[in-house]
Amino acid sequence: MKISDKRNDVMQAALELIADQGFHGAPMAEIAEKAGVATGTIYRYFENKEVLIRELHRELEEKISATLREGYPVERPLRERFLYLIRELLRYFITNPLHFRYMEQYFNSPYGISMHRDRLLGKSGNHDILMDIFELGIQQQVLKELPKAVLFPLAFGPLIILMRDHILGFVILDDPLIKQITEACWDTIKR
């Protein structure tokens, strides 16, 4: 058994419980039980619940970031790059619905706000790419002349609700639909 086995078990259990029931539906004792460890064991790997929550967020963020960068078409036109990002993000979350639900919980919590601030200030990985697209797009007069802090909600806001509805089974996001949606997102911000 690798050293990190239990650590991962704990994170996975926390991910599932929190995604499912929110931070308050996920007592440490229950996380431990689901992870198959004793309560005290969690504290060997995470100083406290908050650290566990932040760490989990950080790991997901990283995974998502890596996924988006992987096949990112740096050389292609802005529009294509943008569509790629939206499409892959949707696909990632469709494949990993727990990740989406977790990020949503995190976003909608005290923790999320400071993170969001950082993002708008251009610190986070995915955002660098996105903000570049926005900046270039405005320069090249391809995009509407709006603050980046407005372009982002316009382009990404729909995804949040769409994903939510998809996970709840209210919509089914298949590839043709995804194509239409990503293009609609582009339409929102393109000049």
Next chain:
Amino acid sequence: MKISDKRNDVMQAALELIADQGFHGAPMAEIAEKAGVATGTIYRYFENKEVLIRELHRELEEKISATLREGYPVERPLRERFLYLIRELLRYFITNPLHFRYMEQYFNSPYGISMHRDRLLGKSGNHDILMDIFELGIQQQVLKELPKAVLFPLAFGPLIILMRDHILGFVILDDPLIKQITEACWDTIKR
């Protein structure tokens, strides 16, 4: 003093506390104190905390609905009607940020899911109007041919993030910006 005075006081106190600090930052005792009543008194008007929360949501929903219907330009073209809805919703929330924050909390909680289901099934007031627009728009080939369950997220998704950022002070939504935004939302769904 009207019979319902205390009831309103409780709801107002709950609104403020929950909007500010989330459901967990709003113990019944604190709500009572803020409302100027005894803890036990709350239970005279609301069976339990969950009922209070749901009731509060219902009232806000109703108020918003009423506001949107008030000057709704039934006779004007689809685009104008749509822009009206988005604009007024933004304005309402800018004027009543606590209402937005509360709805956000509610939406992002176990309660929120059932509510959302109801909405998609066409029970809520605002939705009737909106769904009519979508239906007509598709018929008249003004809107993209997408499921209504997709058109809604596309058109309204941005608002949630925008409002959030506005309240947090990351963007300032003034009238010119609102105009641009509402038009961008229309661009997302228009054919």
Next chain:
Amino acid sequence: MKISDKRNDVMQAALELIADQGFHGAPMAEIAEKAGVATGTIYRYFENKEVLIRELHRELEEKISATLREGYPVERPLRERFLYLIRELLRYFITNPLHFRYMEQYFNSPYGISMHRDRLLGKSGNHDILMDIFELGIQQQVLKELPKAVLFPLAFGPLIILMRDHILGFVILDDPLIKQITEACWDTIKR
């Protein structure tokens, strides 16, 4: 039942448990049980365990102070006043052994140190009297010319061990013995 009934019950229970077993032998749950209340009830009267502990100390201190002041022979010579203080203190603690054991625990804890500092700076009630005696005694050349911070341990140090041994049953402090002891204490500091 008076409002303060449960508060007193809690303090009495805490006194007994802490005097008997120290701070760590007195979990809140046990204090509650002994007091005949629910655990949560304690927190209605005391913000937390530390506050309970400090409050208890304060009350005892006050009671002792009151006792010592009661028949204090202000007009009599220094020696007599001094003997009075020592004697009454011993008697008080013999009558209230739990109080002694509690004060001992308190004294020997982080809380006790700051208290002690205050005392030496002349803030506490009993000490005012005592410090006056020391000061006058030095002026009148009745007492040894030592710092007050030294006179105090010399005169009162024995009491602590004596009381301890008395409570443990190793000595029995009856009135004749008390007389001898108080005079011995005077001998320590008198010129």
Next chain:
Amino acid sequence: MKISDKRNDVMQAALELIADQGFHGAPMAEIAEKAGVATGTIYRYFENKEVLIRELHRELEEKISATLREGYPVERPLRERFLYLIRELLRYFITNPLHFRYMEQYFNSPYGISMHRDRLLGKSGNHDILMDIFELGIQQQVLKELPKAVLFPLAFGPLIILMRDHILGFVILDDPLIKQITEACWDTIKR
């Protein structure tokens, strides 16, 4: 590396931590870390925490005893012998403040009581000497005619508070002061 190296490291670490922070501020894990060994290793040398604590006390007691016996002027008059004991004890603790603080913690704990009982029954080393002085002193009518269980507190009680205050910085015990104090202690018990 001698076999007992780790054992000593553990005891030294325990001494420092407990003297500084009390028994509760000294978790086994922290003792181990400070000693540079694994947690489990402690249990190779000490059956459990209580044994470690007792053992540590025993060693200190022994060391102190040895120190006091070293230059003990057996042949000199009682008074001189007595002054020697007090003076050397004070000096020992001034040189080894951690030892004093540890003994204090120990004395003021459930463990301390049984120890104290043993002392009065004449088991501990230092006491033999002291008790001899008392016994002789009474025989020779140099000392007050009091039970030995009373003479001891009278003579040694002051030292505890004085040391405490010295360590806390409330008094500074230099040689002249020590001389005065030891003589005052003698005055307490001399006829």
Next chain:
DNA sequence: GATGAATGAGGCTTCATTCAT
């Protein structure tokens, strides 16, 4: 109707001790 003291289940965290490696 209104009050608010009382309840006690449940949440987070610590730490003495064990045991497989």
Next chain:
DNA sequence: CATGAATGAAGCCTCATTCAT
């Protein structure tokens, strides 16, 4: 012998809800 991860009982505290006044 030594290690340190794992355990889980136990401690402190919060808070939704009840109920005697």
